[in-house]
Amino acid sequence: MSTRPAIVIIGTGFGGLGMAIQLIRSGFHDFLVLEKSGDLGGTWRENTYPGCACDVPSHMYSFSFELNPGWTRMFAPQREIQEYLHRTADKYGVKRYIRYNSKVERMEYDDAAQRWEVTLADGTRYRPKAVVSGIGALHIPSYPDLPGLDTFKGTTFHSAEWDHTYDLTGKRVAVIGTGASAIQFVPKVAEQAAQLHVFQRTAPWIQPKPDKEFGTGVRAFLKTVPGAARTLRYGIYWALEARAVGFTVDPRLSGPMDKLARRHIRRQIADPELRRKVTPDYTIGCKRVLLSNDYYPALTRPNVDLITEGVAEVREHSIVTGDGRELEVDCIIYGTGFKVVDALAEQQIVGRGGVKLQELWAEGAEAHHGVTLPGFPNFFMLLGPNTGLGHNSVVFMIEVQIQHILSCLRLLAEQRADTIEPRPEAVRRFNDRMHRRLRRAVWNEGGCTSWYLDANGVNRTLWPGFTFEYWLSSRRARPADYVIG
Ligand code: NAP
Numbered sequence: 001m002s003t004r005p006a007i008v009i010i011g012t013g014f015g016g017l018g019m020a021i022q023l024i025r026s027g028f029h030d031f032l033v034l035e036k037s038g039d040l041g042g043t044w045r046e047n048t049y050p051g052c053a054c055d056v057p058s059h060m061y062s063f064s065f066e067l068n069p070g071w072t073r074m075f076a077p078q079r080e081i082q083e084y085l086h087r088t089a090d091k092y093g094v095k096r097y098i099r100y101n102s103k104v105e106r107m108e109y110d111d112a113a114q115r116w117e118v119t120l121a122d123g124t125r126y127r128p129k130a131v132v133s134g135i136g137a138l139h140i141p142s143y144p145d146l147p148g149l150d151t152f153k154g155t156t157f158h159s160a161e162w163d164h165t166y167d168l169t170g171k172r173v174a175v176i177g178t179g180a181s182a183i184q185f186v187p188k189v190a191e192q193a194a195q196l197h198v199f200q201r202t203a204p205w206i207q208p209k210p211d212k213e214f215g216t217g218v219r220a221f222l223k224t225v226p227g228a229a230r231t232l233r234y235g236i237y238w239a240l241e242a243r244a245v246g247f248t249v250d251p252r253l254s255g256p257m258d259k260l261a262r263r264h265i266r267r268q269i270a271d272p273e274l275r276r277k278v279t280p281d282y283t284i285g286c287k288r289v290l291l292s293n294d295y296y297p298a299l300t301r302p303n304v305d306l307i308t309e310g311v312a313e314v315r316e317h318s319i320v321t322g323d324g325r326e327l328e329v330d331c332i333i334y335g336t337g338f339k340v341v342d343a344l345a346e347q348q349i350v351g352r353g354g355v356k357l358q359e360l361w362a363e364g365a366e367a368h369h370g371v372t373l374p375g376f377p378n379f380f381m382l383l384g385p386n387t388g389l390g391h392n393s394v395v396f397m398i399e400v401q402i403q404h405i406l407s408c409l410r411l412l413a414e415q416r417a418d419t420i421e422p423r424p425e426a427v428r429r430f431n432d433r434m435h436r437r438l439r440r441a442v443w444n445e446g447g448c449t450s451w452y453l454d455a456n457g458v459n460r461t462l463w464p465g466f467t468f469e470y471w472l473s474s475r476r477a478r479p480a481d482y483v484i485g
Pocket of ligand 1: 181
């Protein structure tokens with residue numbers, strides 16, 4: 001395969017695969033896909049912790065052009081999603097374009113040649129005309145900086161790097177963090193461990209998970225009845241959009257969501273003290289609203305305790321809690337999430353005139369529709385700044401972005417041009433409008449801190465509106481917003 005393909009795509013998650021498929025469907029084949037690992041799948045390859053499943057209904061958390069009537073559950077487990085990605089990659093013939101074990105370390109734009117130079121960790125270089133980054137935001141594990149952690153003699157691992165060789169049976173385990181990942185694996189670990197200490201810094205809002213198995217009859221129905229799977233997808237889409245009213249219009253409209261979550265606590269936990277500990281003190285929606293039917297019951301088990309006093313110190317075989325108790329532990333599991341802001345900045349991306357992405361983003365990460373950057377010609381991002389979601393499927397957002405990128409490529413072809421990049425004033429307009437809206441939103445006003453916000457308290461991760469608003473505004477590149485040369 002050429003080292004001078006027209007396009008290099010980075011990553012083989014939903015983003016990279018979706019982009020590759022749409023290029024193939026448009027009859028474009030001069031591209032390759034670079035994957036750092038030996039397998040495809042992105043986040044669904046990396047996260048294999050027990051209980052790992054999607055918390056967005058699978059009929060929506062899949063490509064619109066590749067419905068899967070065969071999902072066995074409303075919320076499919078990780079393995080099934082990974083299989084779906086493999087099957088889809090096979091069906092559309094993507095795999096022959098993928099170069100595995102190809103970790104991109106640096107990308108630099110060569111203005112004279114109007115090409116990007118993409119350098120891998122092993123020194124291999126590619127010189128494409130365009131780059132599509134599908135590296136995602138949730139892939140650099142974030143480790144807590146606990147005092148004395150380096151003295152700990154037991155086993156430690158992160159939820160995204162689960163050590164399946166370590167048998168948790170009968171062990172004394174500590175879990176740090178109570179986010180989306182932890183609430184999925186805590187019930188599984190609780191079944192195995194002799195003792196489980198769950199360290200909660202901030203209580204998450206949790207609602208019942210409307211999960212259900214799809215039996216063979218339902219699956220056959222969805223497969224054979226024309227329009228059935230599509231109708232189910234639409235139904236889920238609008239149900240999820242309705243959840244966003246409190247996020248996007250006014251947090252006061254979140255009342256029913258708040259009631260549902262509080263009732264969930266009352267129904268699943270009898271102990272008033274535990275109820276108090278798990279009840280958040282901020283507006284629902286400020287952090288990601290989680291779904292679980294088995295997390296609260298796990299906390300009520302005799303071998304599980306929820307610790308809200310924090311970690312004062314880690315010793316060779318124990319953790320000392322903030323209120324001075326010393327707990328003997330064999331293993332510490334970090335459910336502490338990811339370094340979201342560093343995800344793109346970790347890679348050396350250098351645009352025209354030697355300007356680094358970090359310099360462009362010195363005041364905060366922003367892009368045109370979350371996809372393109374001024375001074376970075378022919379560089380496109382999937383799930384870039386402010387295109388994450390708290391209420392619906394990010395696969396929808398990825399597909400809108402792929403349409404945006406394809407329309408940029410079409411503009412290049414129609415105008416027989418070599419480069420396309422957004423006008424700074426267009427980027428300004430788009431982001432000013434969005435940030436005006438974000439200032440009033442629950443993520444800033446809801447009384448919590450979260451990884452949605454950067455060091456200056458500005459939300460750089462979430463789209464503040466309904467997803468159909470993003471579709472309406474962003475699926476096509478407006479020629480007037482771009483310099484095409
Ligand atoms: P997360 O939501 O960022 O949660 C991290 C948890 O660790 C939080 O409870 C956090 O507490 C705690 N924490 C972080 N640093 C800590 C420290 N130094 N000391 C003590 N506690 C600390 O991470 P995640 O659970 O891995 O989920 C990340 C994202 O992945 C989710 O928001 C979601 O977008 C995605 N996800 C999706 C699914 C799915 O099914 N689709 C499943 C899992 C994850 P604070 O709240 O106080 O910061």
